[in-house]
Amino acid sequence: MNQKIAIALLSGFVAGVLLRSFFDFGWQLAGFFVFLGIVLAALSFLGEQKRIFLLIAILMAGIALGIARYELRDSRNTNLLDQKIGQRVNLQGIIIDEPDERENYTRLTLETNGDKILLYTHHYPEFHYGDKIRAAGFLKKPQNIKDSFDWVSYFAKDDIYYEMIYPKIEFVSAGNGAWIKEKLFILKEKFVGSLNKVISEPHSAFMAGLTIGAKKSMPQDLQDEFKKTGIIHVVVLSGYNITLVTDTIMKFFSFLPRIFGVSLGAMGIILFTIMTGASATVVRASIMALLVILARATGRIYTITRALFLTGFLMIFQNPKILRFDASFQLSFLATLALLYLVPYFKEKFRFVPEKFNLREIISSTAATQIFVLPLLLYKMGIFSAVSLPVNLLVLIFVPATMFFGFITGGLGMIWDVLSIPFGWISYVFLQYELWIAEIFAKLPFSSFNISQFPLLAMLTLYVIYGIIIYKIRGEDKKSI
Amino acid sequence: MGKIKNQFKYYFLGILFIAALFVWYAVFAESRQGLEVDFLDVGQGSAIFIQAPNGNQVLVDGGPNKAVLRQLSKMMPFYDRSIDMVIESHPDSDHINGLVEILRRYKNDLVMEPGVESENVAYQELKNLIREKNIQYVFARRGMRVNLDDGLYLDILFPDRDVSDWETNDASIVAKLVYADNSFLLTGDSPDKMEKFLVSLDGNRLRSNVLKVSHHGSRTSTSEIFLGYVQPDYAVISVGKDNKYNHPHQEILDRLNQFGVSILRTDEKGTIKIKSDGENIIVAN
Helix, strand or coil, X not given: CHHHHHHHHHHHHHHHHHHHHHCCCCHHHHHHHHHHHHHHHHHHHHCCCHHHHHHHHHHHHHHHHHHHHHHHHHCCCCCHHHXXXXXXXXXXXXXCCCCEECCCCEEEEEEECCEEEEEEEXXXXXXXXXXXXXXXEECECCCCCCCCCCXXXXXXXXXXXXXXXXXXXXXXECCCCCHHHHHHHHHHHHHHHHHHHHCCCCHHHHXXXXXXXXXXXXXXXXXXXXXXXXXXXHCXXXXXXXXXXXXXXXXXXXXXXXXXXXXXXXXXXXXXXXXXXXXXXXXXXXHHHHHHHHHHHHCCHHHHHHHHHHHHHHHHHHCCCHHHHCHHHHHHHHHHHHHHHHHHHHHHHCCXXXXXXXXXXXXXXXXXXXXXXXXXXXXXXXXXXXXXXXXXXHHHCCHHHHHHHHHHHHHHHHHCXXXXXXXXXXXXXXXXXXXXXXXXXXXXXXXXXECCCCCHHHHHHHHHHHHHHHHHHHHHHHHHC | CHHHHHHHHHHHHHHHHHHHHHHHHHHHHHCCCCEEEEECCCCCCCCEEEECCCCCEEEECCCCCCHHHHHHHHHCCXXXXXXXXXXXXXXXXXXXXXXXXXXXXXXXXXXXXXXXXXXXXXXXXXXXXXHHCCCEEEECCCCCEEEEECCEEEEEEECCCCXXXXXXXXXXXXXXXXXXXXXXXXXXXXXXXXXXXXXXXXHHHHCCCEEECHHHHCCCCCCHHHHHHHCCCEEEECCCCCCCCCCCCHHHHHHHHHCCCEEEEHHHHCCEEEEECCCCEEECC
């Protein structure tokens, strides 16, 4: 009974957050659900089926709490900056994130008096995390170009409500950020720089994406190819990508007792998280990846699946906006769930696949995660990749080796670039193969279909169907034992 | 351990096989015939890559961003991490911003520029890099000749004086690449008044098989008199699709057609590869 109450409360909370992210009825809606809950609770004392009513009452309370939490997060004190929208402003602040370098502009996140402002600026001069700058220009609110990606909400989840397009920027001073973060970003930059010295483009950009998730310099056409063939996840920092890193480390040390592999894997995740800047997104993904490692180490799948749900709840509680607006969170959660819960089942089904080169593991985890994230991808990206499964198999087999040589190339290159040349060449061969696979499959007719406007309801329905299937399979498994 | 010993011969064979592949790749990549000039597809901007028969490489401008890196690696073997000479035609962002990453990632022996002052931050960054990496650095002046190979040289036609306080387009390096009977005229963003000045200096010596159309086909360049003296067979326009300047301008296209010049545009054909054996010009795509 206790467990059911917990489930009702938590799922109610998540439902409330989701509801509020779509419809803004203010506090009244929360009040309405509280009222419903009280009525149902009262009924539970009168009626015959007390338990059901009580559970529904708790569910309602959960929804009310979810709405309230979101409301709390969303309500900001309207401040001075709001009155300056559309006016020329002169602001001084600190760059609080790594500059996001795109093909034709760089995006800086400036914090001034607790407000975050996104600055679009030229590639040069280059600014760094922790720089104090003065920016003069017109203050705007981010806007959505019709039918395109919902940038406003995307930025709002990180509390960014303002932007300035090509302001005049004046450098004031460096080194105003967290000391450790500054050093790590410098290390990251050096690592990417030494990859760039021995590996040519776009291979080096791809390698930077693979090894430390620096996808910024990946050219748009390459990103499109990756999306079409369903392998964009290898260069986007998600739980899946991070689990891959860990897997590589664990396999490399597989000749040692398991506990070493596991602890090195866990250490790898933590180092990787820090090195990529430990943004909230990466921290979330890393925590989920740690759960996968833990499950592999202990074999206690059921307990850890519950831990995953609890983790997911806590993350949503901490920032309710990620539930709807953070694709990385959603993907990480679903992929982790698939890795924990579905892979063992798929492995059984893929008994006929040889264990050599880790083939069975790769096939089962690819199939499980791909099937599981499919509805979300359809909803978010509107692309259905028909070649995703074969491409993932052909690419993922070599990804651990590629990453391994990438880390060696980048690492040695920081000491002396001549040392890294042979490893750079080996990496190049792997990268060339992977890019070639993506290229030829992307060119195939019908490799991908654009499904514009895949409705939310269809996605939710698909997940309900998934849930029912999983429930049934588990039921059968229990019977067979 | 025994397992590794058993498999050693296979690993050894595998390594030999890869080494053989690599050698053949290198042989293939290094066997060039004649001169190749590539007008790289870098969007709205310009970048020209010159490969001499003996392997000497010159990059004239680097386009507006990192796109030049991807285009270059299509033209070079993967192990080649050096470009012998880099020329900045003039310090505007659509010509030199891509060069910053080039200087960071490739080994260069010589950088040449017109010596015009600019507030473009990338230009300052390039100067810093040149100092940091100790690269030989010269101002281009009329009368200079860069020997690239037997019978292949680059003649500087402009600037003919100190242009430090000039407007940047006016100061553009104009150079003629000559390979036996074939020649290419490279113009940066030079406007028509400079073209007329060159006509007065060089007259018929401007004649070239290929003209890199100045300023992306803007109406401020490519005057009739200049075209009349250059008499190109091909005109290359380095320009981005749907650019905000509406380059190339229709009157320039009309003018080129009127002179019977074949127009090659990077926004239509991507990178334009032109090969020469010293007698004949072949457009490879």
